[in-house]
Amino acid sequence: QGNIKQIPPMFSAVHHEGKRLYELARQGITVERAAREAFIKSIEIIDCDFSLKYPEISFRVLCSKGTYVRTLCHDIGEELGTGAFLSALLRSKAGAFKIEDAVPLDDILSAQIKIEDCIMNIDYPLSNMIALGINPKQLTAILNGNSILLEQQLPTGKIKIYSPQHELQAIAECESQGSETIIKPVRVLK
Numbered sequence: 001q002g003n004i005k006q007i008p009p010m011f012s013a014v015h016h017e018g019k020r021l022y023e024l025a026r027q028g029i030t031v032e033r034a035a036r037e038a039f040i041k042s043i044e045i046i047d048c049d050f051s052l053k054y055p056e057i058s059f060r061v062l063c064s065k066g067t068y069v070r071t072l073c074h075d076i077g078e079e080l081g082t083g084a085f086l087s088a089l090l091r092s093k094a095g096a097f098k099i100e101d102a103v104p105l106d107d108i109l110s111a112q113i114k115i116e117d118c119i120m121n122i123d124y125p126l127s128n129m130i131a132l133g134i135n136p137k138q139l140t141a142i143l144n145g146n147s148i149l150l151e152q153q154l155p156t157g158k159i160k161i162y163s164p165q166h167e168l169q170a171i172a173e174c175e176s177q178g179s180e181t182i183i184k185p186v187r188v189l190k
Helices: 021-026 069-080 105-109 136-143
Strands: 002-006 036-049 056-063 130-133 148-150 157-162 168-177 180-188
Touching: 002 069, 056 069, 136 148, 136 168, 136 180, 157 180
Parallel strands: 130 157
Antiparallel strands: 002 036, 036 056, 148 180, 157 168, 168 180
8 A cells, every 4th residue: 555666567657658558469569668656545355255366365455646556466476476357347336427327338229328418517527626717708718729818816727617607618737926816728629
């Protein structure tokens, strides 16, 4: 638990000299990879079966983004001196999305549930961001990739920009400048 260092696996999306590692791995090429930091908040053993030729341990891990669970299993096996590998993975949460909120595809295909009832608002995963409504002139500037200056102080960090019609239009970065705030667009949703 805590901060750990991991070497990304060759079958990962990390870039090396302009190519993704998995592209190199498919060509049979292995390259040196720098260790990256990850954070393991908790690991909980759920089940152990030592009666098998190769014992199986099921566990739940709560970790930061950028954690390679396959590598975590490998590293635990190395620490134990036994070796270990990942045989199954179930991601139960990613950001704002939780598995208990998922709808089985069979329920939609069999028309037990209407797909329209399952679709979440585009801003659902951004619920932790501050929302800011701006006037049409400011919105035009943001949508054209320009920064705007607000004569009010907002916390620094990413925010959601809404139109006067309450539609999500952009993700922007706030930078404090005395009693004012500079809003710089990061992603524009046209």
